[in-house]
Amino acid sequence: MAEFVAEVVDNLNDLERFRASWNGLLEKSASSSVFLTWEWIKAWSDTFLDDKRDLFAVMVHEGSSLVAVAPWYVHKNAKGVLSVRQVEFLGTPDAGSDYLDVIVKKGREKDVARFLYGFLLGNASGRWGRLRLHDVPSNSIFLLHFLNNIRADGKYAAVSDASYCPFSILPATEEAFFSGLSSRRGQRFRQDLRNLQKQDTIEHLAYSTGNLDAQLEEFFRLYSEKAGWQGDPLKRLIRRYLDLRGEGSVQLDFLVAGGVHVGGLLHLKYGNTLYMYLMAIDKTYNSKVSIGNLLVGLSINNAIVSGITCYDFLKGEEEYKFHWANAGQRTTTILFSQRKLLPVCLTLADMAKSAAKLILR
8 A cells, every 4th residue: 555645735726736636536535515625615715815824735645546635724823913823724714614624535534634643743843833623524534533643642632612504304305395394384484475475476586507697696786785794705706616616506596576586595506415505685575574484495495306405504503594404413623733832822822711701601
């Protein structure tokens, strides 16, 4: 068996040559998700990397085969007058990517975790002070073995809950799906739909093919009224991703009442999963009816008809997600520091803040 070799990619132009092998590896991994596709990572990097964020993607080769990708960057993280170089996942924190992980060929997670741990503390030790891996699925096999290496080496990593991502495993028919929900949920959905239909002509429109420029503009017009709107960077990210990934990778669903768009959902599609990435609602239209809840139900119905097997709400504790979901996934964050004065001091300061919050509650 050939030895592992690490190749650090620190230039965005050099990512292009890994496109096919990256996506091929992802499909064979246990961590396959839209947020780890080459196209999403490249679109995010093109949009959000800046002079405080240096690309640090580690490709692990075994002979001529790519067996792992660590999609990282190094953030020059300032803490007052002090700063530390912190390894983070490409895709975070801007734009809220979920299910981030090191992509590893199935069955090689333990070996790759040992190799990357040694690489980070060996040849790459001068590149970083802290490692913050955010929103890793709690059942990540790589994460399990990586933490085991830290503990076996007599070191410590802070592990904390990050997010909860509810999702729905979809049956073959709409009837089967609604029979699995509470009767109240189904009744409320149908009642809201009937009430709106009495008031206006109601349409549910879904777009995923052809030129989506007009639909994207309409969605972001609605979304621009949302609190915390990130503005142009988010639009650039989605447009860049769509350009790279191609037709069918983004789906826009609208609820149209009387010819006016009153709600929209921006989905990302990967395999047989539809990810509900963004929601935009006109809150001035009929406050007695939950437009978002209605649009979600209509979108799930359409997903079932289209052969989608999983509808993922992604992270968030919004109540409506749990009304529709029938399963979920917890994510984890780990914080690990090298034994250098500044990284350790900053990590201890972060831990002290967390402890103070706990005590003051």
